[in-house]
Amino acid sequence: YNQQLQLSEKMEMISSLAASVAHEVRNPLQVTRGFLQLVAGRTDDKNKEYMGMAIEELDRASQIITEFLMFAKPQMDELIDLNISQELKQIEGIILPLATLHGGSVVLNIPQNLYIRGNSSKLKQAFMNIIKNSIEAFREDGQVNIWAYEQHGEIFIHIKDNGEGIDSSKLARLGEPYFSTKKKGTGLGLMVTFRIIEAMKGRIIFNSQKNVGTEVVIRFPSLTSF
Numbered sequence: 151y152n153q154q155l156q157l158s159e160k161m162e163m164i165s166s167l168a169a170s171v172a173h174e175v176r177n178p179l180q181v182t183r184g185f186l187q188l189v190a191g192r193t194d195d196k197n198k199e200y201m202g203m204a205i206e207e208l209d210r211a212s213q214i215i216t217e218f219l220m221f222a223k224p225q226m227d228e229l230i231d232l233n234i235s236q237e238l239k240q241i242e243g244i245i246l247p248l249a250t251l252h253g254g255s256v257v258l259n260i261p262q263n264l265y266i267r268g269n270s271s272k273l274k275q276a277f278m279n280i281i282k283n284s285i286e287a288f289r290e291d292g293q294v295n296i297w298a299y300e301q302h303g304e305i306f307i308h309i310k311d312n313g314e315g316i317d318s319s320k321l322a323r324l325g326e327p328y329f330s331t332k333k334k335g336t337g338l339g340l341m342v343t344f345r346i347i348e349a350m351k352g353r354i355i356f357n358s359q360k361n362v363g364t365e366v367v368i369r370f371p372s373l374t375s376f
């Protein structure tokens with residue numbers, strides 16, 4: 151028992167350390183990117199190509215930080231009562247510019263009175279990774295619809311897009327580390343998401359049709375809190 155306690159304390163230390171490092175490393179990555187771009191603008195063709203490759207690799211490092219640790223907080227994991235509407239509103243604020251950039255939109259429709267128990271930053275990370283995939287799948291007039299309700303003691307959250315969809319042969323591979331169909335994908339987003347949802351006693355399923363769209367359904371045990 152003693153040893154287990156020590157181990158979980160160590161795990162906490164490692165994860166909070168990882169979160170601080172992620173925050174600290176982000177800035178120098180951006181600064182390095184800026185200087186590389188500057189130099190690329192003043193150099194010959196062959197070196198420009200190398201600069202471009204270096205910038206791509208930096209972007210990849212930033213993306214890994216985003217999908218793993220963007221919302222990680224350098225403090226202990228705390229479990230609190232989470233209001234689904236509030237959590238998703240905050241996500242919306244972060245994700246809207248990305249949707250606009252991809253020529254589409256995000257529509258939220260969440261009642262005020264839905265609560266689950268969990269960790270706010272992790273839940274945000276999980277939703278972020280799912281919604282980001284929807285946006286990256288946009289074709290023309292992309293839209294993500296997000297709605298939620300309570301049923302039989304569970305909170306259901308649906309995230310549905312009209313994007314490119316997923317080949318049925320690939321559905322089973324979602325969440326596998328490094329599985330990605332994107333040119334610059336990390337293949338880590340859903341792995342992180344699945345782990346977070348599992349840790350919060352939730353379930354996630356994907357319904358998708360190629361060239362039609364994808365619907366993700368997530369359920370959590372409901373907290374009746376009034």
Ligand code: ADP
Pocket residue numbers: 279283284285287311313314315316324325329330331332334335336337338339340341364
């Ligand atoms: P990445 O986004 O870096 O590729 P993810 O783990 O987030 O890694 O997703 C893995 C793969 O799942 C994606 O490459 C994509 O093929 C597929 N995918 C996930 N969500 C969607 C979606 N909403 N629409 C289309 N494909 C999706």
Ligand code: MG
Pocket residue numbers: 279282283339340
């Ligand atoms: Mg992704």
